[in-house]
Amino acid sequence: MNINILLGLAGIICFIxxxxxxxxxxxxxxxxxxxxxxxxxxxxxxxxxxxTTLFSSRIILVIKSLFVDLLFQKxxxxxxxxxxxxxxxxxxxxxxxLLMHALDSMVxxxxxxxxxxxxxxxxxxxxxxGIMVLAGLALAVFRRISLxxxxxxxxxxxxxxxxxxxxxxxxxxxxxxxxxxSYTIYQNMVxxxxxxxxxxxxxxxxxxxxxxxxxxxxxxKPQPDERVAFGMEVNGDSCIECHAPNSSAFxxxxxxxxxxxxxxxxxxxxxxxxxxxxxxxACLSFLAWLPFSKMFHIVAAPVSxxxxxxxxxKTEQPATLLTHQMIGLSACTHCGSCSIECSxxxxxxxxxxxxxxxxxxxxxxxxxxxGKITDRKELKQLQQGLYVCTSCDRCTDVCPSGINLKEIxxxxxxxxxxxxxxxxxxxxxxxxxxxxxxxxxxxxxxxLKTVTxxxxxxxxxxxxxxxxxxxxxSDDIGNNSYKSCFSCQRCTNICPVVRSFDNPGEALxxxxxxxxxxxxLGNTDLAMGSKMIWSxxxxxxCQEHCPNDVELCDIFYSLKNSALNKIETGVSS
Amino acid sequence: xxxxxxxxxxxxxxxxxxASATRAIFNKFDVALQIIPEFNCCGYPVxxxxxKAYILPSVRNMAIAERAELDILVICNCCFxxxxxxxxxxxxxxxxxxxxxxxxxxEGLQYRGKTKVKHYLTVLHEDIGTDxxxxxxxxxFKDLRLAVIHGCHILRPREITQFDDSFVPAITENLxxxxxxxxxxxxxxxxxxxxxxxxxNDELSHSLLKDKITGALGAGAEFxxxxxxxxxxxxxxxxxxxxxxxxxxxxLPVLLYPQxxxxxxxxxxxxxxxxxxxxxxxxxxxxxxxxxxxxxxxxKRRRKKATA
Numbered sequence: 001m002n003i004n005i006l007l008g009l010a011g012i013i014c015f016i017x018x019x020x021x022x023x024x025x026x027x028x029x030x031x032x033x034x035x036x037x038x039x040x041x042x043x044x045x046x047x048x049x050x051x052t053t054l055f056s057s058r059i060i061l062v063i064k065s066l067f068v069d070l071l072f073q074k075x076x077x078x079x080x081x082x083x084x085x086x087x088x089x090x091x092x093x094x095x096x097x098l099l100m101h102a103l104d105s106m107v108x109x110x111x112x113x114x115x116x117x118x119x120x121x122x123x124x125x126x127x128x129x130g131i132m133v134l135a136g137l138a139l140a141v142f143r144r145i146s147l148x149x150x151x152x153x154x155x156x157x158x159x160x161x162x163x164x165x166x167x168x169x170x171x172x173x174x175x176x177x178x179x180x181x182s183y184t185i186y187q188n189m190v191x192x193x194x195x196x197x198x199x200x201x202x203x204x205x206x207x208x209x210x211x212x213x214x215x216x217x218x219x220x221k222p223q224p225d226e227r228v229a230f231g232m233e234v235n236g237d238s239c240i241e242c243h244a245p246n247s248s249a250f251x252x253x254x255x256x257x258x259x260x261x262x263x264x265x266x267x268x269x270x271x272x273x274x275x276x277x278x279x280x281x282a283c284l285s286f287l288a289w290l291p292f293s294k295m296f297h298i299v300a301a302p303v304s305x306x307x308x309x310x311x312x313x314k315t316e317q318p319a320t321l322l323t324h325q326m327i328g329l330s331a332c333t334h335c336g337s338c339s340i341e342c343s344x345x346x347x348x349x350x351x352x353x354x355x356x357x358x359x360x361x362x363x364x365x366x367x368x369x370x371g372k373i374t375d376r377k378e379l380k381q382l383q384q385g386l387y388v389c390t391s392c393d394r395c396t397d398v399c400p401s402g403i404n405l406k407e408i409x410x411x412x413x414x415x416x417x418x419x420x421x422x423x424x425x426x427x428x429x430x431x432x433x434x435x436x437x438x439x440x441x442x443x444x445x446x447x448l449k450t451v452t453x454x455x456x457x458x459x460x461x462x463x464x465x466x467x468x469x470x471x472x473x474s475d476d477i478g479n480n481s482y483k484s485c486f487s488c489q490r491c492t493n494i495c496p497v498v499r500s501f502d503n504p505g506e507a508l509x510x511x512x513x514x515x516x517x518x519x520x521l522g523n524t525d526l527a528m529g530s531k532m533i534w535s536x537x538x539x540x541x542c543q544e545h546c547p548n549d550v551e552l553c554d555i556f557y558s559l560k561n562s563a564l565n566k567i568e569t570g571v572s573s
Numbered sequence: 574x575x576x577x578x579x580x581x582x583x584x585x586x587x588x589x590x591x592a593s594a595t596r597a598i599f600n601k602f603d604v605a606l607q608i609i610p611e612f613n614c615c616g617y618p619v620x621x622x623x624x625k626a627y628i629l630p631s632v633r634n635m636a637i638a639e640r641a642e643l644d645i646l647v648i649c650n651c652c653f654x655x656x657x658x659x660x661x662x663x664x665x666x667x668x669x670x671x672x673x674x675x676x677x678x679x680e681g682l683q684y685r686g687k688t689k690v691k692h693y694l695t696v697l698h699e700d701i702g703t704d705x706x707x708x709x710x711x712x713x714f715k716d717l718r719l720a721v722i723h724g725c726h727i728l729r730p731r732e733i734t735q736f737d738d739s740f741v742p743a744i745t746e747n748l749x750x751x752x753x754x755x756x757x758x759x760x761x762x763x764x765x766x767x768x769x770x771x772x773x774n775d776e777l778s779h780s781l782l783k784d785k786i787t788g789a790l791g792a793g794a795e796f797x798x799x800x801x802x803x804x805x806x807x808x809x810x811x812x813x814x815x816x817x818x819x820x821x822x823x824x825l826p827v828l829l830y831p832q833x834x835x836x837x838x839x840x841x842x843x844x845x846x847x848x849x850x851x852x853x854x855x856x857x858x859x860x861x862x863x864x865x866x867x868x869x870x871x872x873k874r875r876r877k878k879a880t881a
Contacts, residue, residue, distance in 0.1 A: 149680040343582050343614040346633055349676050350619075350626035390614045392582035429618035431772025432803070433583070436810050444772065478624075496764050500780050535777055538620075539765035540729030544739055553730070560621045 003280060010284035017291025018299065025326045028369040031411035033318040045319045058310055065309030069402065070302050076400045079337060082143060083400075089136030090165065093129040101126055101172075102283065120244040126176075127251040130169045137166050151345055152336040153360060161295055168282045175275040176252035178259040181215040184269040194238045199230075204239075207231025212246040213256050215263065300331035301401040308402035315407065325411060326369065328403035332362045338395035338405060347388045355385020358395040358405055365412050380421050386413040387425040391433035414440040417447035422454045424564045427534060458567050459529020461509060472522035478558045481551045482519040489513045491542035491552050497535050508532040512542050512552055519555070528563035532556075574700065576646035576691070577638040578606035579656070582614050583802045584649060587810075590846025591802060594831035595648055595693055597840045601709055602701045606646060611637050615655035625669070631659035632673050635690070636682040644689040646696055650801030654726035656690040658733050692727060692736055694800070694830070698744045703751045710868040711839035713753035717864045719828070720757045720794035721745055722785060722808075724801030725765050739763075745800065748830065752837045753868070759792035761785045768803035771811065779815055782807050786815075786825050795860070796828050805829065809852050824852040828861070836865060 026042040053062060068074045073091070077084040099107045100122065108115040108122070115122070140162055144154045179185055186208060190196070196204060206223035208214040208231070247253050263271040290296065304327050316324065339345070339357035348356040355361050364382050367373050373382065386409055395405040417423060426448055434444065491512040492498055501507040509530035510518065518526045527533070533556045542552040584591050596606055616630035635656065638645045647653040663670040664686060674684055697706065723742055731739040742763070749756050756762070767781030786808070789797050799805045809827040827850050835845040842848070847858055 341610065345613050346616065346630035347614075347619055347626055350623065350629055388619070390582040390618055391586075392614070393586045425619075425622055427773050428621045429769060429772075432618070432768060432806075433587075435772035435775055435778070436587075436806055438814055445775075448773070496781060496784070497777065500777060500784070535770065535774055537725075537765040537767060537777075537781060538769045539725040541725075541764070544729045544731065551730070557620060558624065561624055564622055 006280070006284050010288040013288035014291055017288070017296075021291050021296050021299075021330060024330065024370070025323055028326055029322040030325050030329075030365060030369050030408060031322075031415040033322065035318070037319045037322060042319050042323050046323055049320060053310060061310050062306055065306045069305040069309060073400070075305075075402060079398055079400070082139060083335070083337070086136045086139035086143060087400075089132045089139070091136075093132030093136060094165065096129045097126065097133070097169075097172075100129070116242050118243045120248050123244050123246075124248040124250070127173070127249050130173055131251055133165060133169050137162055137169075147336070147340060150340045151342075151348060151357060152340055153334075153354070153357065154336075155334065155363075157293060158334055161293060164282070164286050164289065168279070168286060171275060171279040171282050173252045173255050174259055175272070175279045176249055177255035177257075178263055178268070178272045178275050180213045180246045180249070180252060181256045181260050181263060182268040182272050183214065183216050185272065186214050186216070189239075189243075193242070196234065196238075200234045203227050203231035204234045205231070207235050213253055215256075215260055215268070294333050297331055297333045297401060300327055301333065303327055304331035305402040308404070313396060313404050313407070321407070321411075324404065325408050328401075328405070328408055329362060329366050329369065331401040331403055332359070333401060334359055334363065335400060337398050337400060341394045341398050343390045343392040343394055344388055351384070351388065353381055353385050353388070355382045356388050357385075358409070361385055361409065361412075362403075362405070365408065368412065368416075376421065379416060379419060383413075383416040383419075383421060383423050384425060386416060387423055387430055389413075389430060391430070391437075410434075410437075410439055414443040414447075417450075418443060420450060422450045423447060424451060424454075424567060426451055427560070427564065454567055455529065455563075458570055459525055459563070461529060462526060465526070469518075469521050469523060474519065474522040475524040477519065477524060477555065477562060479551055479555050481549060482516045482555055484548045485513070485516045485520065485550050486548055487513065487517070488547060490545050490547060491516070491550070494541050494545050496539060496541065497532075497537055508535055515556070515559070516550060516552065524559075524562070528559050528566065533559050533563070574603065575605040575607060575643060576696070577609050577612075577641060577643040577688075579612060579615075579634065579645050579647045579649075579652055580608075581647075581649040581652040581802060583806060588802055588805055588829075590849040591648055591805065591829050591831065594829060594835050594840075594845040597844050598831045598835050598838060599693075599696075601838050601840070602705065604696065604701070607641075607643065609637060609641065609643075615649075615652040616659070617651045617655045620655075625673075627655065628659045628662055628669070629673050629676065631656045632663060632684045633677055633682060635659065635686075635688045636677055636684040638688040639685060640682065644691060646691055646693055648693050648802065650692075650724040650727040651803055653690065653692050653736075654734055657735065660686065660690065661733050694727075694744050694748060695736065697834075698748055703747055706748075706751050706834070706838075707868070710752075710837050712837045712865040713868040714833070714837065714864050715753055715866050717754050717861070718757060718793050718795040719749070719754050719833075720759050720762065720789035720792060720797045721749065722762055722764075722766060722789075722797060722799045722801075722804050724799060724804045725763075727800060728763065745830075748834070749798075752834050753866075754833065757789070757792045757794055759788050759794065761788035766799065766801070766804040766807040767811075768801075768807045771807070778807075779811070782811060783815060786812065789825060794825065796826050796857070798828050798830055798833065800830065809850055812852060823854075826850070826853040826857045828853070836861070837868070 026039045026046070053059065073084060073087060076087055101117075104115070104117060117123070144152060144158065148154070186205075190201070190204070205214070205216055206219060206227045209216050209219050210223065210228050211232070259271065259275070266274070290298070307324055307327065315321065336359045339359040342348075342358055344356050348354070355364060361382070364373065368382065373379055389409060391406070393406045396403070399405055495512055498504040498508065498511060504511060510527065510532050512532065515527045515530060515532060536553065536556045538553055538557075540553045543550070543554065546552060578592075580592050599606055612634050613630050615634065616627040620627040635645065645656065647656060663673070663684065670684065677683060723745060727734055727736050728739040728742060737744045746756055761784060764785065765781055766785060767778035770778035770781070797808055799808055805827060808825065812824055828847070829850070832845040832847050836842065842858060847853060
């Protein structure tokens with residue numbers, strides 16, 4: 001097929017992909033704001049911000065971001081030299097190859113009047129850049145493998161991106177290697193650029209076989225030194241002006257030994273054209289695949305970084321916030337830096353929920369924003385993952401794409417909670433920083449009520465029991481110190497929570513000593529369902545003051561654990 | 574002396590001044606605090622949900638410090654209690670120890686129980702000692718009306734925290750005295766700030782906090798000094814969110830012990846981040862500084878009194 005048709009096709013696919021991905025920035029959202037914002041409002045808003053930024057002093061911040069964040073990649077540099085080296089090698093190697101090699105007619109010919117792809121430094125540099133990319137890829141692979149125990153998740157799509165780039169570079173090197181040894185290409189060059197007598201032609205060929213890696217069917221044995229020396233003279237007269245020694249293309253020059261056997265098997269011009277197709281197809285498929293993959297970050301990450309450079313992590317007005325969050329999601333490269341530093345990493349080990357790791361949340365939130373997650377079980381998993389978060393904001397601090405992850409997670413958390421699935425981890429201290437921040441107060445209270453309702457459904461209250469309660473065999477609650485209670489009620493008397501109420505019995509269901517009593521009677525359920533355990537401020541005063549070492553506060557903790565466990569298993573069954 | 578500096582999740586992002594002020598005072602005594610980026614949450618937030626999930630993170634943190642051959646210095650009470658709890662549980666339960674070590678082994682870590690966990694006040698009080706602190710004082714407070722709130726999880730349960738006498742704590746008292754501060758005796762200094770209920774039962778959480786503020790004010794406190802980072806956030810942030818029923822009443826300003834001691838050691842208020850406490854007004858800082866005087870030894874004063 002014609003190369004231009006292929007190029008056009010890849011270009012169109014890439015263009016459509018870019019359009020689709022960009023339209024998501026303005027059409028999807030993680031959290032519906034109180035006053036709805038339309039996509040067109042968001043587009044207008046963004047254009048407006050763009051213009052006000054470009055024509056204000058904030059342009060300085062943009063320029064700064066351009067150099068510091070985009071070209072130098074400071075955010076990666078600050079966190080990991082390995083990652084920075086890998087990314088810089090790939091980034092610069094690839095960009096230089098793109099400008100100097102793929103777009104040479106548009107860039108090089110225009111800026112360098114004496115540009116010849118076969119001359120140095122270009123011949124050498126192409127190989128250097130190629131090797132840079134490969135070295136970067138090797139480091140990236142090493143990072144992915146060595147950080148696996150640190151909870152770095154790698155998807156097939158992550159490998160695909162690495163493999164794609166590797167195929168482009170390798171196929172390019174093999175192609176150049178095949179061309180170096182190709183006799184057909186040599187003959188074409190001789191015909192086009194030279195006019196030699198037979199002796200000169202033979203000598204030149206001998207020289208090219210010995211020095212430039214040519215694979216000639218005529219010359220299989222080593223040639224006498226004088227002939228090669230004469231060939232060098234001919235080469236100096238006729239060739240060297242436009243063709244540097246092939247050995248400067250050091251990588252391809254080494255690869256030619258591999259391609260030689262293929263050329264021998266299928267003929268050298270066939271081999272060259274086969275490798276050419278391989279290289280071109282790899283490049284064009286990459287172009288077409290780019291917007292649909294994480295490689296879209298080459299568009300989204302710079303935008304995200306520049307936005308961060310201008311507005312920082314401040315909360316913005318709803319229209320911009322929604323758009324910025326969607327840009328943020330699309331800028332994720334799934335590099336996993338956030339998950340490696342995540343303070344909740346051990347909760348991931350305990351609960352085995354991938355969504356506790358920020359990098360995995362982001363992948364899923366893209367689908368969530370697109371309305372693609374409808375399965376209740378998956379929503380519940382995602383919701384737990386969003387809630388089991390210490391709000392330490394390390395993910396936001398570490399993200400190389402400058403994504404405001406903390407804000408994305410807060411929005412998504414309350415959006416999911418609004419779906420009405422009860423989230424029992426709301427009853428943990430993960431709620432503390434949320435209460436402190438005072439975001440989504442109404443949504444928070446509403447979601448808490450859903451959990452309370454579930455409690456009421458799952459446990460009977462004292463008033464609902466038929467009396468008298470009889471002594472039954474106790475459940476094992478993991479702490480048997482309640483057995484030594486001699487009912488002095490000191491616990492209840494010292495409790496600051498009990499003291500807070502005019503009618504504590506009514507407000508708390510059971511008082512601390514009554515919880516211990518109900519455990520004594522063997523009614524663990526009654527204890528688990530009491531409001532008291534969730535009103536316990538865990539100050540340990542009761543436990544400390546108990547004259548007979550009943551570990552009340554610890555018992556309350558294990559009752560809370562068992563109650564949530566019971567509810568959770570009840571919900572899923 | 575060098576410690577692995579355990580800041581927890583709240584301090585680096587919400588109370589940076591606690592860390593910087595602590596660093597500054599320890600610097601005066603040549604105690605280096607090394608930041609270990611690999612440290613994770615202490616586990617405390619998940620304790621209501623699952624006890625084992627609560628223990629594991631602290632075990633990992635201790636294993637990391639162990640690998641670095643450092644003892645841990647903690648500034649947050651709840652982190653301190655979690656680490657101490659994990660130590661205690663694992664020393665009693667070898668089966669759990671094996672189970673959790675198997676999880677840690679995946680990333681090449683092992684918990685052997687060699688690392689000590691110390692609260693920064695213990696390091697000041699025991700390892701550095703009040704005498705050495707006194708020898709470095711350039712200032713001392715006089716007549717500062719300050720209410721200390723110890724925070725629950727540093728004192729109780731005493732078998733776990735092993736910090737101080739849980740009924741009559743002396744360490745904080747002595748350290749405050751070293752800076753010339755006589756702790757006010759007030760109801761609530763050993764009680765709960767309400768942080769553990771925030772976001773779960775805000776009403777109750779606020780009522781506990783309000784109790785403490787009224788208690789401290791009732792005892793005549795001009796400032797409050799929470800030891801725990803959770804208490805700090807309650808007084809320094811949640812206090813502002815309290816429904817204001819007291820008209821035009823000023824907030825009770827919050828000061829951290831390292832900030833108080835830092836001023837006495839001659840460290841400037843900017844390094845100590847005093848203005849970063851959000852309940853503090855410039856006039857509070859002025860008032861505070863006006864209470865600083867030369868570090869007169871108590872003995873001398875007594876002699877003066879005798880001659881007078």
